[in-house]
Amino acid sequence: MSQADIPTAIALTDLEDWGCTPGIFRRLMYLDPGGCLKAVLDGEMMGLTTATSYGDVGWIGNVIVHTRHRGKGIGVQLVESAIEYLEGTGAETMRLNSYIHVTSLYGALGFKREFENVRYNGVIKPSGDMAPPSPSRFGDVVSFDERYFGCSRRRLLWRLRREFPRTFISTGNGDVKGYIVGQVEEGSCEIAPWVVDHRSKECARELWRALAAIVGETRVALTAPVPCEQASSIARWAGLRKGFRTLRMYRGRRAHGGRPAGTIALGGLEKG
Ligand SMILES: CC(C)(COP(=O)(O)OP(=O)(O)OC[C@H]1O[C@@H](n2cnc3c(N)ncnc32)[C@H](O)[C@@H]1OP(=O)(O)O)[C@@H](O)C(=O)NCCC(=O)NCCS
Incomplete structure (x- = not known):
């Protein structure tokens, strides 16, 4: 194309x-x-x-x-x-997220089941005063993301930071605790990606509030891996509704799988 x-x-x-x-x-x-x-x-x-x-x-x-x-x-x-x-x-590894009813197409081409993702929709709203998070260096965010995604997304993150400078928010200063990207286009906000330290309980909420303070009341959507327990609890807390499911599949060596436990939102169904 x-x-x-x-x-x-x-x-x-x-x-x-x-x-x-x-x-x-x-x-x-x-x-x-x-x-x-x-x-x-x-x-x-x-x-x-x-x-x-x-x-x-x-x-x-x-x-x-x-x-x-x-x-x-x-x-x-x-x-x-x-x-x-x-x-x-x-x-050496290929991945994709398939609609549940289409998995046989990919299965016939050698893709195998990995885990499900769920789509969430709702509205983000600002809530009272908050101290803005202390941002991290871009290079540190890239290294942090690599641990959770399974390989480097430097090029993607660099592009997103250039396109969405106000809503590319990280926290943790020198020791990155997480980051969120709000892709605001045509009046709604796709949260993609949103990655947090899987041991930190507060970080996800801090990033959500920081994003809300910038975008104001806006429609939001995100896709979360089901193995990320933080995603389901934060979705309940934020009042998001569950939508359709997809199945993550892999082909070749099952490697570079990252840590879905800290991945609240994918970078996109189409690109992981
Ligand atoms: C899914 C899609 C891309 C398949 O394209 P296509 O050219 O019709 O598929 P093919 O002719 O190559 O079919 C190959 C196999 O895929 C499977 N398949 C295709 N479309 C399917 C569908 N909608 N549901 C279930 N299985 C499907 C069939 O098993 C078929 O095998 P068969 O020929 O033995 O029956 C097409 O139906 C489409 O554009 N759907 C809407 C978008 C979509 O759902 N994309 C997939 C996102 S994960």
């Missing part, structure tokens, strides 16, 4: 109400320009997928085929192309 394909990509993902914005595709193309793949038939783009390489680990997402062309093997070809692309980047 190129930048010129973004409007068609959005028209395709709108068929499933995924709510993709141009920013999402621009970010994916920045992260891995060669990994954004389109399926073309008679000159018409009628499917796409995105592969994102983080070195040893690659993620596959946004697998979609136009309704008119489903059931003809295009979805499988797209995923096979993404696998081939990531193999070329040297990934």
Whole structure:
């Protein structure tokens, strides 16, 4: 895909109400320009997928085929192309988050179950006075994130900090305790990622309050791994509603899995 394909990509993902914005595709193309793949038939783009390489680990997402062309093997070809692309980047492990009813497609291509994620929706509201958190150095946040994600997301985090400077919030000063990113686009806020020290009880709430103070009352959504107990307790505390589930799957060596216990929100269903 190129930048010129973004409007068609959005028209395709709108068929499933995924709510993709141009920013999402621009970010994916920045992260891995060669990994954004389109399926073309008679000159018409009628499917796409995105592969994102983080070195040893690659993620596959946004697998979609136009309704008119489903059931003809295009979805499988797209995923096979993404696998081939990531193999070329040297990934020893591949991951993706699948809708529960589509897991057989990926199972047939060698992906195995890992754990479920749950989507949360709600509203974030500012609550009284609070001392702003003491931010950490960017490099320290990247190293902290690597322990929880399983490999370095420096490029993604650098991009998010540039795009969302006010809502890229970390705490802990020299000794990072956690960070949250509020991606405010088109009037709502996707919290992605949100990672905290899995032993610290207060850090997640401190980051939520800090984000609320900046964005004001706003609709929010996030996707949390089910093994993260802090995510379900903070979602209850914040009054978020549970939505659909997805299954995280892996292919190849089961490595670089990180620590889902400290991952309150993914960086994105499509890119881990
Ligand atoms: C899922 C999707 C990409 C599959 O594309 P496709 O071109 O229709 O798939 P294929 O023709 O390559 O089908 C391959 C296999 O996938 C499975 N499959 C495809 N679509 C499926 C669906 N909606 N539900 C369950 N299984 C499905 C079938 O097992 C099929 O095997 P079969 O041919 O033996 O029946 C397409 O249905 C789509 O765009 N759906 C909406 C978006 C979506 O759900 N994306 C997946 C996100 S995890």
